[in-house]
Amino acid sequence: MRKQFFITSIISIGLSIVLGKFVSSSYYYLLFFILPFVVLGCYDVIQTKRSILRNFPVLGHLRYIFESISPEIQQYFIERRTDGTPLSRNQRSLIYQRAKGVKDTHPFGTEHNLMEPGYEFLAHSIFPKEHVEAPRIKIGGPHCTKPYEAALLNISAMSFGALSNRAIEALNIGAREGGFYHNTGEGSISSYHLQGGDLVWQIGTGYFGCRTPDGKFDPEKFRDCAAKPEVKMIEIKLSQGAKPGHGGILPADKNTPEIAGIRGLKPYTTVFSPPGHSAFSNVNGLLKFVEQLRALSNGKPIGFKLCVGRRDEFEELCDEMVKTGITPDFISVDGAEGGTGAAPPEFADHMGIPLERGLVFVVDTLFARGLREHIKIICSGKIISGSSMVRFLALGADLCNSARAMMLAIGCIQAQRCNTNNCPTGVATQDPELIKGLDVKDKSVRVTNFQKNTVKAAMEIVGAIGLEHPDDLRRHHVIKNINATESRLFSEIYPYQDMVVKPL
Ligand SMILES: Cc1cc2nc3c(=O)[nH]c(=O)nc-3n(C[C@H](O)[C@H](O)[C@H](O)COP(=O)(O)O)c2cc1C
Numbered sequence: 001m002r003k004q005f006f007i008t009s010i011i012s013i014g015l016s017i018v019l020g021k022f023v024s025s026s027y028y029y030l031l032f033f034i035l036p037f038v039v040l041g042c043y044d045v046i047q048t049k050r051s052i053l054r055n056f057p058v059l060g061h062l063r064y065i066f067e068s069i070s071p072e073i074q075q076y077f078i079e080r081r082t083d084g085t086p087l088s089r090n091q092r093s094l095i096y097q098r099a100k101g102v103k104d105t106h107p108f109g110t111e112h113n114l115m116e117p118g119y120e121f122l123a124h125s126i127f128p129k130e131h132v133e134a135p136r137i138k139i140g141g142p143h144c145t146k147p148y149e150a151a152l153l154n155i156s157a158m159s160f161g162a163l164s165n166r167a168i169e170a171l172n173i174g175a176r177e178g179g180f181y182h183n184t185g186e187g188s189i190s191s192y193h194l195q196g197g198d199l200v201w202q203i204g205t206g207y208f209g210c211r212t213p214d215g216k217f218d219p220e221k222f223r224d225c226a227a228k229p230e231v232k233m234i235e236i237k238l239s240q241g242a243k244p245g246h247g248g249i250l251p252a253d254k255n256t257p258e259i260a261g262i263r264g265l266k267p268y269t270t271v272f273s274p275p276g277h278s279a280f281s282n283v284n285g286l287l288k289f290v291e292q293l294r295a296l297s298n299g300k301p302i303g304f305k306l307c308v309g310r311r312d313e314f315e316e317l318c319d320e321m322v323k324t325g326i327t328p329d330f331i332s333v334d335g336a337e338g339g340t341g342a343a344p345p346e347f348a349d350h351m352g353i354p355l356e357r358g359l360v361f362v363v364d365t366l367f368a369r370g371l372r373e374h375i376k377i378i379c380s381g382k383i384i385s386g387s388s389m390v391r392f393l394a395l396g397a398d399l400c401n402s403a404r405a406m407m408l409a410i411g412c413i414q415a416q417r418c419n420t421n422n423c424p425t426g427v428a429t430q431d432p433e434l435i436k437g438l439d440v441k442d443k444s445v446r447v448t449n450f451q452k453n454t455v456k457a458a459m460e461i462v463g464a465i466g467l468e469h470p471d472d473l474r475r476h477h478v479i480k481n482i483n484a485t486e487s488r489l490f491s492e493i494y495p496y497q498d499m500v501v502k503p504l
């Protein structure tokens with residue numbers, strides 16, 4: 001579109017100058033305004049790519065203009081407060097309010113239909129507790145010599161490359177000030193990640209930051225990078241909910257010389273991370289890799305991230321843990337509803353299991369094999385509020401990660417152009433002109449505020465349920481509408497099988 005307007009303008013100006021010599025000044029001004037449309041119309045008729053423009057020259061452009069601004073039209077003029085996807089206007093407002101540290105109360109009562117099938121409630125107590133302290137969660141099983149004490153809510157994996165340098169810096173400083181961790185994403189560790197916040201270094205199938213020239217795992221490079229004091233834990237990425245089994249895409253325009261240097265790539269080329277790891281190809285290989293990384297990192301907690309897909313494979317993996325005695329220190333379960341910078345729609349819409357079911361499956365499978373005690377479970381998938389945290393903690397998670405809420409905290413407006421390099425807020429782009437709009441100092445405060453206020457809200461809910469510690473949350477504390485007249489406890493929908501769970 002921009003190209004067409006550019007060509008049209010050049011031709012029009014040229015013609016105006018030439019014709020200006022032969023016509024009077026009033027005709028000249030008329031020509032100046034009409035000519036561009038005449039030229040554009042001719043171009044539309046001649047071009048062969050767009051039938052609408054060939055059939056409706058000039059006028060047809062309105063369709064493309066409106067299409068390109070339809071998310072904004074939807075958001076500003078049409079959307080109701082409970083509408084909007086992936087996050088509704090109410091959800092986005094809550095994140096902005098908590099991030100800015102302004103009033104986050106809601107007037108006049110709920111706007112939701114509480115009888116709607118699928119709607120969920122948390123069960124409060126007649127004897128609520130006051131002042132529930134947010135605990136730190138110790139991550140590190142029997143083979144880990146450097147356990148880490150994590151916060152209840154942290155920044156989920158998003159790479160420098162998918163996000164801008166300023167966005168990464170703001171997230172890291174926010175994590176430093178708030179005392180929670182920042183997951184690097186699979187794009188390796190940049191200087192923007194090293195602002196003093198605790199890091200979880202993620203290793204994807206591209207092994208960025210610990211890669212041989214032909215893209216294989218390089219143990220020496222891994223050892224050097226894992227030794228950084230900021231790196232508190234290491235996460236092997238098996239899959240993410242938005243595109244499980246697909247691998248990653250770094251578009252050429254986002255692969256700047258700086259990013260290429262950090263990752264060990266050729267600049268301005270589109271880079272595909274393969275869908276699977278070359279360092280292992282079966283469950284035993286994965287566990288051996290966990291063991292290798294633990295040794296190379298001198299005992300730091302090692303875990304893996306996955307969106308649950310084939311259950312038989314995960315069960316086989318857990319059986320292998322029992323057989324070999326090798327266990328990860330943590331497992332991050334991502335829901336199919338999770339976000340991404342770019343994913344094929346088939347994968348985003350139809351691959352992988354949503355967090356609620358995936359999490360229950362992982363928790364129950366570990367419990368059934370006596371593995372739950374030493375493996376901490378981290379969850380992610382639209383965790384944006386205290387109630388969403390409590391819901392997943394009640395289902396069995398130990399702590400939560402959030403990606404898109406953190407993006408909103410640093411200014412994302414859900415324009416959904418993350419895959420175009422045209423992010424208007426400078427969050428998900430490598431265009432310096434757009435990045436300069438993001439003020440690191442201001443946005444880092446918002447990251448700290450959002451995490452602090454959301455955890456505070458979660459602890460207030462834990463108290464309202466009558467508990468003194470989030471560890472005491474159980475499935476029967478959450479209720480879900482099954483249909484218009486029936487609701488069930490989560491413990492009825494997902495019964496505790498033969499697990500040893502203290503009933504509360
Ligand atoms: C822009 C963006 C980039 C992401 N990059 C990664 C990544 O490098 N590695 C990864 O495991 N997940 C990545 N994710 C997925 C998130 O870490 C997270 O698992 C998912 O978005 C679910 O959390 P949310 O619903 O809070 O966004 C990315 C998500 C977004 C939105």
Ligand code: SF4
Pocket residue numbers: 407411412413414415416417418419422423424425426427428
């Ligand atoms: S503002 Fe839009 S393009 Fe930028 S990060 Fe948010 S959703 Fe993506």
